[in-house]
Amino acid sequence: MKIGELATRTGLAASRIRFYESIGLLKLVERQANGYRSYPEEAVLVLNLITTAQQAGFSLDELRSLLPQDLSQWEHGKLLDTLQGKVRDIEALEQRLAQSKTHLLALIHEIESKPGDLDCAANAKRVLSKMNLGELNEPGKRVKR
Numbered sequence: 001m002k003i004g005e006l007a008t009r010t011g012l013a014a015s016r017i018r019f020y021e022s023i024g025l026l027k028l029v030e031r032q033a034n035g036y037r038s039y040p041e042e043a044v045l046v047l048n049l050i051t052t053a054q055q056a057g058f059s060l061d062e063l064r065s066l067l068p069q070d071l072s073q074w075e076h077g078k079l080l081d082t083l084q085g086k087v088r089d090i091e092a093l094e095q096r097l098a099q100s101k102t103h104l105l106a107l108i109h110e111i112e113s114k115p116g117d118l119d120c121a122a123n124a125k126r127v128l129s130k131m132n133l134g135e136l137n138e139p140g141k142r143v144k145r
Contacts (some may be wrong), residue, residue, distance in 0.1 A: 006039050010047040017047065024064055025050055042071060057086060107131070 007014045020026040021037075028043045046067070053063055066082055068074055110130060114123040 001039050001041070001043075003037050003039070006043055006047070009044050010051070012047060012051070020047070020050060023060060025060065025067060027069060045071065057090065 001009075003014045003017055006012075006017060010017070017026065018037075021029050026043065026046055028040050028046060030038045032038050049067070050063055053066075054060075058066070062082070066079065107127065110127045111123065114120075114126075118126065
């Protein structure tokens with residue numbers, strides 16, 4: 001099939017398909033005598049794999065090392081190791097995001113619990129000093145020192 005049909009079937013722009021080809025991710029390309037690219041049916045599967053893997057957080061470099069020359073040559077162990085590694089990366093990211101969320105919620109709580117006799121500038125100093133002293137923890141809780 002020609003690149004236009006491949007683009008239509010995968011939902012990718014022809015320029016994106018050519019890019020994947022130029023960086024070595026899409027190797028299933030033949031040139032016809034007139035210079036046009038010709039793609040086998042398997043190219044649809046490869047491009048869908050690339051798109052799905054990118055949505056799951058894989059970089060193009062990771063994909064280049066993971067995708068075999070021929071899809072019938074998948075290395076089961078390497079594939080599983082890579083996928084499990086990506087799950088660990090996602091779990092670590094989730095943990096960092098949860099910590100950031102907790103910190104931001106504590107900061108919001110402190111800002112919102114401004115004593116009535118303080119103006120905004122004085123409240124900002126109060127909140128910043130608590131941050132510097134490490135007194136912000138979970139919303140409504142303070143670390144005892």
